[in-house]
Amino acid sequence: MIRKGDWTKPTTGLAPGYTQANLVILPKKYAYDFLLFCMRNPKTCPLIEVTDVGSSIPHKTAPDGDLKTDLPKYRIYRNGEFAEEVTDITSYWQDDFVSFLIGCSFTFEKPLLENGIPIRYIEEGRNVSMYKTNIACESAGIFEGPVVVSMRPMKPAEAIRATQITSRFPSVHGAPIHIGDPSLIGIDAIDSPDFGDAVTIHEDEVPVFWGCGVTPQAAVMASKPELVITHAPGHMFITDVKDEEHAVI
Amino acid sequence: MIRKGDWTKPTTGLAPGYTQANLVILPKKYAYDFLLFCMRNPKTCPLIEVTDVGSSIPHKTAPDGDLKTDLPKYRIYRNGEFAEEVTDITSYWQDDFVSFLIGCSFTFEKPLLENGIPIRYIEEGRNVSMYKTNIACESAGIFEGPVVVSMRPMKPAEAIRATQITSRFPSVHGAPIHIGDPSLIGIDAIDSPDFGDAVTIHEDEVPVFWGCGVTPQAAVMASKPELVITHAPGHMFITDVKDEEHAVI
Incomplete structure (x- = not known):
């Protein structure tokens, strides 16, 4: 088609x-x-x-x-x-x-959903929230740039289960690279993602951050x-x- | 030093x-x-x-x-x-x-030993047994060649445990690529390895085969x-x- x-x-x-x-x-x-x-x-x-x-x-x-x-x-x-x-x-x-x-990340979102872990941007009909971090990629020749992450909010117990699930898939981003306080990886405004849309983070949830495929595209464009x-x-x-x-x- | x-x-x-x-x-x-x-x-x-x-x-x-x-x-x-x-x-x-x-493979042999799985070539003071298989590597430009494997004999229950252990280490060969009948991957003479030394395989043991770092060297030389x-x-x-x-x- x-x-x-x-x-x-x-x-x-x-x-x-x-x-x-x-x-x-x-x-x-x-x-x-x-x-x-x-x-x-x-x-x-x-x-x-x-x-x-x-x-x-x-x-x-x-x-x-x-x-x-x-x-x-x-x-x-x-x-x-x-x-x-x-x-x-x-x-x-x-x-x-x-x-x-x-x-x-589509590849690991299906097993997250099958494990009962909510994916907020899907629930809210938005695009996933993505942020530039203060972590530098390892450069190679002409290519360099910051690590870009996608963020999914969830309860702490779900973040632990999501870490287990995504660790099984190292060839599609693998385990999260950060859980919790966004400022520790240089994200000052969690409500204003650099790419995609903001999503609701409930009181009892933590933001969980995975490496994002926007990273290589951003490095190429730069x-x-x-x-x-x-x-x-x-x-x-x-x-x-x-x-x-x-x-x- | x-x-x-x-x-x-x-x-x-x-x-x-x-x-x-x-x-x-x-x-x-x-x-x-x-x-x-x-x-x-x-x-x-x-x-x-x-x-x-x-x-x-x-x-x-x-x-x-x-x-x-x-x-x-x-x-x-x-x-x-x-x-x-x-x-x-x-x-x-x-x-x-x-x-x-x-x-x-040194990297995954330590956890094998810590799990009580014997490594025969170490026990017998020899070099690990390595074989060319009938499995072709995916070629890339000028480089091509057969998959070369290392073999460690062990009991079937140990082969299962060894699969679990080495799956944790995809960046150092990962899980075995074959367990059991060597002829299924083109190895006709288990007693005559292409590289390294032959080791004893006991009656109640199966040969377990992992991808081997000799593979890239052989492809380069060829x-x-x-x-x-x-x-x-x-x-x-x-x-x-x-x-x-x-x-x-």
């Missing part, structure tokens, strides 16, 4: 149980630095697959897929500036493109590469891999 | 509890393909750290260390052929070198790069990181 152009909306809730991934496409000359950046920052930039140079086929996670056509919406950035949004990148494809598929193509927010690539296959235990 | 040349023997048993790592040094022109090869084969090629181009300092795992001097013995290979063994590579260093530190420097077998780099820090749960 997506390939034929019959689905151009966000992928939330599509093909439940199958892993959805963030996409970053860069010319080869930037690929070594970006691969190293992801390797050095696995909690924020968990790589699911990296394609061969010039190939748009993700052989490991979706051998019948094509990254030129199989996302509902793409964003094209030139010199770090947003240029346009398109539903097919066939006419933009270059022989030197390398595609990076990066894990997404380095102003000539050309980079990404998924449009929420318009992810759906792989053939089941979420549970990412669990290490 | 190692830096001063006062210790040129294997590192087995030194600095117990601290992670030891395999070393592969390659000129930058090979580094993208090798980094991608490791990323695509995490169970056999678990990366602990990759240095910046030209730097011999492992900033993350041993900021006061120097990979030019801090291994007791190195091997230099030219065009895929062994050239010489040295105790210091300062005079061989090139500005285009990238160093890869790769996880080693591609015959002009120059590659590795640790000499058993003469590892000792990091400042505690083994337990690699556990994800």
